[in-house]
């Protein structure tokens with residue numbers, strides 16, 4: 082048995098291979114076949130290792146969670162001692178509270194499900210708004226929530242001159258402030274009221290937005306409505322440009338088209354979810370965290 086092996090599915094292979102290369106770990110592929118009835122058939126490599134890292138982002142989560150369970154249980158049956166999940170985008174972290182009687186708190190249920198399968202979980206900019214640590218949702222010693230603020234700051238520094246960062250809601254301040262601090266960028270944070278899945282109201286703080294290159298920064302773009310409403314509020318101030326940068330690019334349905342139609346000039350994202358807007362690689366921050374865990 083080799084000592085360490087990184088496995089990925091075809092949906093995240095370039096990013097997983099890049100991570101394996103930075104870490105100097107061999108990479109192999111889990112073959113996936115979906116039967117006509119929707120069941121998944123998985124085939125693991127024949128040669129495994131004592132420690133196996135499974136690298137898969139958990140957008141479109143429902144099939145992927147079942148496939149992770151099949152993968153992890155099968156790896157254990159084959160004698161793998163340590164199984165680490167690297168999920169740059171972690172699903173179900175937004176349903177963290179029962180807002181109405183009977184509502185299921187998915188965050189902790191999915192968290193315990195992953196803790197039963199894996200020995201460590203590494204993710205990036207997880208949506209932890211009502212808990213302070215990922216280990217409160219995933220009860221593991223190594224439940225690590227990284228932040229992409231450093232590579233995002235480096236990207237902005239390389240592509241913009243004197244930008245103004247805008248967080249579209251109070252929760253985004255943690256990321257916007259940290260990115261701004263790296264290079265002394267100006268920043269502001271808006272207020273958001275969520276009225277429904279596709280309906281938010283964004284109120285901008287007082288600021289001189291005219292003739293500025295503004296970058297709206299957030300953790301995740303799902304319907305894109307949060308970014309869209311922030312961009313629309315900026316238009317009357319006649320900024321030089323409005324761009325967006327997010328950690329996780331879900332961009333459901335026509336989100337990109339709506340942002341473009343609203344005058345958003347550039348749409349950038351980290352590569353936690355494969356998307357046409359991917360501009361910022363997470364390989365280096367994931368590799369550092371993974372190497373730290375492997376040394377334990």
Ligand SMILES: O=P(O)(O)OC[C@H]1O[C@H](OP(=O)(O)OP(=O)(O)O)[C@H](O)[C@@H]1O
Nearest residue numbers: 210252275299301302303304305306307
């Ligand atoms: O692209 P969208 O569909 O607008 O979704 C993305 C937004 O949703 C999340 O916050 P949310 O509104 O859930 O607020 P919360 O911080 O209160 O959970 C997230 O932080 C984004 O701001």
